[in-house]
């Protein structure tokens with residue numbers, strides 16, 4: 001369902017930026033890409049699916065327009081997360097490395113059942129398109145945190161894969177795996193627009209996509 005307020009897209013010319021515009025509908029009033037920026041009006045919410053290097057500019061634009069932020073860009077460091085926490089003291093910020101409901105549920109499963117698998121061997125595998133710049137994926141790192149322990153991570157870069165993630169467990173007698181496959185990257189855009197609607201109901205604060213899914 002289309003977004004009924006003016007919105008901005010940082011990373012507007014990218015794979016995700018174009019999916020966001022398709023899911024949100026209409027035309028973004030603010031567009032930012034590597035070569036430039038256009039703005040006609042004031043966005044109520046800004047989506048960032050770009051590069052971690054752009055985050056300071058994103059924070060500045062959200063402050064200028066008093067916009068909510070839906071942050072999707074990965075490869076964020078502690079400094080970037082601190083900047084988002086600072087912004088969240090002024091506006092609503094949703095930050096997630098994956099806006100699919102399936103991965104949100106997968107993280108809940110891993111977090112809830114990790115104690116029962118604590119003495120099993122565990123590894124995480126992820127596979128994405130050949131253009132992806134970061135490895136392991138932000139989602140793989142997030143799933144590792146849900147497991148609550150450091151586990152080996154394996155990254156595959158193949159063709160146009162939108163995003164596969166698998167948590168694999170094993171002991172002497174059996175194995176278990178939990179697998180999620182994004183069939184289309186539109187699923188991330190649909191989730192991001194849902195996150196935008198959630199953010200627009202808040203005055204300020206830092207939220208995860210799990211908060212959005214749980215309503």
Ligand SMILES: NC(=O)C1=CN([C@@H]2O[C@H](COP(=O)(O)OP(=O)(O)OC[C@H]3O[C@@H](n4cnc5c(N)ncnc54)[C@H](OP(=O)(O)O)[C@@H]3O)[C@@H](O)[C@H]2O)C=CC1
Nearest residue numbers: 011012013014015016033034050051072074097098099188
């Ligand atoms: N949270 C989630 O659910 C998802 C997150 N992602 C993440 O989103 C990000 C973008 O992914 P994707 O769309 O595939 O990437 P693309 O490379 O297709 O797009 C990146 C966009 O950011 C712009 N950009 C890059 N560097 C700068 C810069 N320094 N200043 C301004 N604009 C810049 C690019 O502009 P230009 O075209 O001019 O280079 C382009 O518009 C990645 O971090 C990815 O991991 C992806 C899918 C889902």
Ligand SMILES: O=C(O)C1=N[C@H](C(=O)O)C[C@H](O)C1
Nearest residue numbers: 074097098132137138139163
């Ligand atoms: O770059 C991508 O495409 C994706 N990146 C995110 C990540 O790094 O986890 C989310 C999704 O898997 C697609």
